[in-house]
Amino acid sequence: FIMSTGSHVYFQFVQQWPPTTCRLSSKPRYKHRPLQNFTIHGLWPSNYSNPTKPSNCNGSQFKILPPQLISKLKISWPDVESGNDTRFWEGEWNKHGTCSEQTLNQLQYFERSYSMWKSYNITEILKNASIIPSATQTWKYSDIVSAIKTATKRTPLLRCKWDKNTQLLHEVVFCYGYNAIKQIDCNRTAGCKNNVGISFQ
Ligand code: 5GP
Ligand code: 5GP
Structure with missing residues (x-):
């Protein structure tokens, strides 16, 4: 069957390593702004057969967020590439949030993303497992996954992204069910x- 616009099966909550x-x-x-902690890239409604869809749905227009939420997002969801936080949030809303409105309205979309970020501190989790940014060291995929999975x-x-011949950790994705409440295995x-x-610069 053909998926209608905006249908999703689960969510990817994507955090990035700013360096x-x-x-x-x-x-x-x-x-x-190469901050030394994981920050939010986005909350993406997803499905298993066409991973980059849905996107850019015909949904609600981005509205200014309440000041208290803005302060929280400035810490958890900064634009680390160009310093225009509001434009980054608006872009993520337009591309991804508009496709998740069956589950989350705009306020819920940003509140939920913040609470997902707040619930686990990946930077701390890795530090506690002695996985610390380094210019030379590398880790096995399973080393990093195990440390996070323990928590x-x-x-x-x-x-990851490739920088010449080196593979650098770029994003850690947590998966959530249709309602964006229950975390599931990715x-x-x-x-x-x-x-x-995992480089520090
Ligand atoms: P990046 O390489 O920056 O993580 O991903 C590039 C873009 O592809 C993302 O910003 C996102 O819009 C899209 N994309 C990559 N993977 C997925 C996915 O699994 N689900 C959705 N909805 N979009 C994705
Ligand atoms: P995907 O399209 O959903 O959300 O987002 C992909 C775009 O997000 C890419 O073009 C990538 O460069 C961008 N991106 C990742 N991190 C940041 C950031 O901190 N600020 C901005 N403006 N874009 C970012």
Whole structure:
């Protein structure tokens, strides 16, 4: 059957490691904010057969968020590439949030993302497992997944970017069910290969 616009089966909650985003960014360097903690990239409604869909649905227009929520998102969901936080949130809403309105209205979409970010501190989880950003060390995919899984009890997905011959950890994905409440195991699709670096710049 054909999926109608905006239908999703589960959510990917995507956090990024800002040093990797910045290192491979094409935006002007002086605008980069390579923060040393995982921050939100987005909450993406997804399905298993066509992973980049749904996107850009015909949904509600982005509205200004309440000031208290803005303060929380400035910490958890900064635009680390170019420093325009509101534009980043609006872009994520337009591309992904508009496709999740069967589950979450705009306020819920951003509130829920913040509470997902708040519930586990990936930076701390990795530090406690002695996985610390390094210019030279690499880890096995399973080393990083195990450390996170010990804390969350659910399998995350790791996504990487290549910088020449080095594979750098870029995103840690948590998966949630249709209602964006219950965390579930992620499938390992298009994830990092083995030997994952985590650079601090
Ligand atoms: P990036 O390489 O920046 O993580 O991903 C590029 C873009 O592809 C993302 O911003 C996102 O819009 C889209 N994308 C990649 N994987 C998925 C997915 O599993 N689900 C959805 N909805 N979009 C995805
Ligand atoms: P995907 O299209 O859903 O959300 O988002 C992909 C875009 O998000 C990519 O073009 C990627 O460069 C961008 N992206 C990732 N991190 C940031 C960020 O911190 N700020 C901005 N403006 N874009 C970002």
